[in-house]
Amino acid sequence: xxxxxxxxxxxxxxxxxxxxxxxxxxxxxxxxxxxxxxxxxxxxxxxxxxxxxxxxxxxxxxxxxxxxxxxxxxxxxxxxxxxxxxxxxxxxxxxxxxxxxxxxxxxxxxxxxxxxxxxxxxxxxxxxxxxxxxxxxxxxxxxxxxxxxxxxxxxxxxxxxxxxxxxxxxxxxxxxxxxxxxxxxxxxxxxxxxxxxxxxxxxxxxxxxxxxxxxxxxxxxxxxxxxxxxxxxxxx
Amino acid sequence: xxxxxxxxxxxxxxxxxxxxxxxxxxxxxxxxxxxxxxxxxxxxxxxxxxxxxxxxxxxxxxxxxxxxxxxxxxxxxxxxxxxxxxxxxxxxxxxxxxxxxxxxxxxxxxxxxxxxxxxxxxxxxxxxxxxxxxxxxxxxxxxxxxxxxxxxxxxxxxxxxxxxxxxxxxxxxxxxxxxxxxxxxxxxxxxxxxxxxxxxxxxxxxxxxxxxxxxxxxxxxxxxxxxxxxxxxxxxxxxxxxxxxxxxxxxxxxxxxxxxxxxxxxxxxxxxxxxxxxx
Numbered sequence: 001x002x003x004x005x006x007x008x009x010x011x012x013x014x015x016x017x018x019x020x021x022x023x024x025x026x027x028x029x030x031x032x033x034x035x036x037x038x039x040x041x042x043x044x045x046x047x048x049x050x051x052x053x054x055x056x057x058x059x060x061x062x063x064x065x066x067x068x069x070x071x072x073x074x075x076x077x078x079x080x081x082x083x084x085x086x087x088x089x090x091x092x093x094x095x096x097x098x099x100x101x102x103x104x105x106x107x108x109x110x111x112x113x114x115x116x117x118x119x120x121x122x123x124x125x126x127x128x129x130x131x132x133x134x135x136x137x138x139x140x141x142x143x144x145x146x147x148x149x150x151x152x153x154x155x156x157x158x159x160x161x162x163x164x165x166x167x168x169x170x171x172x173x174x175x176x177x178x179x180x181x182x183x184x185x186x187x188x189x190x191x192x193x194x195x196x197x198x199x200x201x202x203x204x205x206x207x208x209x210x211x212x213x214x215x216x217x218x219x220x221x222x223x224x225x226x227x228x229x230x231x232x233x234x235x236x
Numbered sequence: 237x238x239x240x241x242x243x244x245x246x247x248x249x250x251x252x253x254x255x256x257x258x259x260x261x262x263x264x265x266x267x268x269x270x271x272x273x274x275x276x277x278x279x280x281x282x283x284x285x286x287x288x289x290x291x292x293x294x295x296x297x298x299x300x301x302x303x304x305x306x307x308x309x310x311x312x313x314x315x316x317x318x319x320x321x322x323x324x325x326x327x328x329x330x331x332x333x334x335x336x337x338x339x340x341x342x343x344x345x346x347x348x349x350x351x352x353x354x355x356x357x358x359x360x361x362x363x364x365x366x367x368x369x370x371x372x373x374x375x376x377x378x379x380x381x382x383x384x385x386x387x388x389x390x391x392x393x394x395x396x397x398x399x400x401x402x403x404x405x406x407x408x409x410x411x412x413x414x415x416x417x418x419x420x421x422x423x424x425x426x427x428x429x430x431x432x433x434x435x436x437x438x439x440x441x442x443x444x445x446x447x448x449x450x451x452x453x454x455x456x457x458x459x460x461x462x463x464x465x466x467x468x469x470x471x472x473x474x475x476x477x478x479x480x481x482x483x484x485x486x487x488x489x490x491x492x493x494x495x496x497x498x499x500x501x502x503x504x505x506x507x508x509x510x511x512x513x514x515x
Contacts, residue, residue, distance in 0.1 A: 092342045100335035
């Protein structure tokens with residue numbers, strides 16, 4: 001692996017992403033985890049793909065949401081598929097829960113980063129097992145943590161403040177969805193790679209449910225939108 | 237047992253469909269000093285008879301902590317046991333590192349059994365000469381398994397292996413139906429009584445046995461000598477309602493490791509009513 005950065009093997013490792021998904025937002029609620037993402041795949045500044053599924057169930061207990069390079073996400077899904085397959089083949093009543101899957105992903109992401117060949121993603125892993133809710137995040141450099149609410153990409157800057165103010169323990173399903181929609185709406189207004197076709201999914205002890213995609217209602221008549229530079233003449 | 241032309245290596249079947257080397261390996265387990273395991277819904281207790289070769293030496297370590305939630309007691313070739321314990325510790329720690337979660341006992345014993353099986357099918361290897369009582373906790377509760385040199389493994393409510401284990405097994409067979417609901421203290425007491433059965437007449441002291449416990453909220457650990465002696469004293473004084481033990485089948489061999497001094501009868505009056513065996 002010593003020749004990783006020479007010109008010939010540069011084609012063998014990820015240098016920049018091509019088709020990317022934007023933010024994923026997730027929070028813990030009363031019965032489990034709620035996760036939301038839009039269905040867009042950008043090709044640079046072009047919003048090229050509008051039906052990309054970025055939320056996927058993993059095994060019986062987990063849900064994975066990914067932002068970043070879509071092909072790397074698909075590769076991760078293949079790794080996880082194999083992991084879950086071998087786990088099921090034991091056929092012994094034990095199963096990998098969200099914590100185990102999250103840590104497995106952390107190992108994978110960090111090891112790839114150490115080889116200078118990262119999987120260019122920020123992943124959100126949530127799930128419920130034996131009544132315990134788990135929500136964690138891991139990104140392409142191997143940073144990982146758990147929290148009551150997480151977001152990737154621009155979501156970190158635009159939606160986490162909203163969640164910090166408005167999240168509390170034991171949100172009902174309706175409250176959780178409303179909060180997520182508020183977050184996704186802010187992203188839709190302010191993230192240029194956001195697409196108005198969002199998917200919400202939930203995972204509870206019973207299993208994962210992916211709701212059909214829908215569009216958010218938007219309002220463009222805000223005074224601030226009409227005259228955005230009123231407080232800062234000369235800016236654009 | 238028998239010497240015949242089919243027992244030279246492990247890759248030779250006998251005409252009767254047996255692998256004699258594997259069976260001889262199981263004999264080695266029977267020669268080692270006794271190890272006993274029992275489990276309830278929430279705890280597993282492992283105990284073993286620990287006799288030093290001479291007064292000058294220390295005794296063999298026969299119980300190993302594999303992880304916070306798994307421990308193993310061995311009987312037979314203790315060197316083989318040590319090597320397998322190292323393997324088990326490695327597997328547990330690697331799993332913990334990748335998944336931040338304890339390795340389920342059931343999976344560890346399968347890996348161990350598969351490892352033992354390999355040695356029954358290579359002409360340049362020999363089977364491990366050690367039986368392992370693996371006790372541990374996972375999300376489905378407390379488990380006790382016995383891993384055999386043959387590569388088989390079985391789950392048990394209670395079991396004993398090694399020399400004079402039949403005496404302990406007989407005691408356990410009488411009591412095992414209640415073990416699921418036993419408290420931690422009752423389980424340890426039953427383990428000590430079963431160990432005493434294996435000593436067959438010799439006085440049970442904390443210097444001749446080792447006891448280890450693992451349970452919900454209690455990581456695997458070996459009880460220190462003082463604690464064990466106190467527990468022994470408790471039930472010896474209370475005069476456990478022991479029906480006299482049945483006469484043992486004379487087929488049980490004397491293990492070389494066991495210096496059967498037999499001469500004990502210290503506190504003869506308070507001593508429980510284990511009939512000395514005719515051996």
